Amino acid sequence: MTKIEVNGAVLAYDEVGTGSPVVLLHAGIADRRMWRKQIDVLADRHRVIALDLRGYGESELPPTPFSHHDDVVGLLDALDLPQAALVGCSFGGAVAIDTALAHPDRVSALALFGTAVSGHEWSDQTNELWEDLVGDVDPEDFAATAAGEVRFWVVGPERTPEQVDPELLAFATAMDERALAAELALSAVDVVELNPPAAGRLGELRVPVLVTAGAADVPDIRQLADRIAAEAPQATRLPDVPDAAHLLPLERPTPTNTALLTFLT
Missing domain, CATH: 3.40.50.1820 (Alpha/Beta hydrolase fold, catalytic domain)
Incomplete structure (x- = not known):
């Protein structure tokens, strides 16, 4: 680095x-x-x-x-x-x-x-998919938000988490938790x-x-x-x-x- x-x-x-x-x-x-x-x-x-x-x-x-x-x-x-x-x-x-x-x-x-x-x-379809798959999460709860985002983006609406490599999900979740902290700081x-x-x-x-x-x-x-x-x-x-x-x-x-x-x- x-x-x-x-x-x-x-x-x-x-x-x-x-x-x-x-x-x-x-x-x-x-x-x-x-x-x-x-x-x-x-x-x-x-x-x-x-x-x-x-x-x-x-x-x-x-x-x-x-x-x-x-x-x-x-x-x-x-x-x-x-x-x-x-x-x-x-x-x-x-x-x-x-x-x-x-x-x-x-x-x-x-x-x-x-x-x-x-x-x-974003289309109404995508917004509705978010509500169906993730719903309301506390944006300050990075763990819960990352879990929801990984479910939505990394798993995707047409698969279940069981169909995706668990190592990929764990790595994506760790990156996303860090990215959420970045986005909170960027909002200021x-x-x-x-x-x-x-x-x-x-x-x-x-x-x-x-x-x-x-x-x-x-x-x-x-x-x-x-x-x-x-x-x-x-x-x-x-x-x-x-x-x-x-x-x-x-x-x-x-x-x-x-x-x-x-x-x-």
Whole structure:
């Protein structure tokens, strides 16, 4: 693990390999550890940087306004990298898209797994699924909230916990409890969003885009993958990965790594 000052905050990241640079951006229920099954595989061909976004994992959160997409470019500046391919999952995918829109000359490609999109409003169907699977939880009870989020996102609405690797569930729960503490702290800081948001601007993306999702993920996520593929001019939509939900790269590393190596090459 290395730490570096970016835009007034000290951010933590892992870096391995040499070659064309690739930055890995984690889900909002996770941290950079979710990429543990990708880093070494990609490092055979690429300079791989797995970042803890500001406030998450081991990255600091000073009480000053900031934007995640500017932090990504700040990291590239600090590492003297003119461009990088961005790989994102969920919230990390949304940050990757925002970065490509805000700083189009700094991003060479986007690979998106179960991605969110800034400005997207969750459907009634997804909100109803949350109520059915999770219900009301005390947001200050990190253990209960993490259990609910892991049930919703990592297990998914079409599976039961018994159908999912218990080690994956335990690791995801531990990451999510830490991420919930990060989100509580972030709620007290002015996080500057992309304006206008990405939801109405996917057609502006001018880089190759790879997009896929887990077949067991919530419907909105799979539909967002379809939307990105339809609207981004250079997008490739891979089929949904069977028996995988929101943390697709962690749950199904083999198809994830195959897709990444092919796309990034």
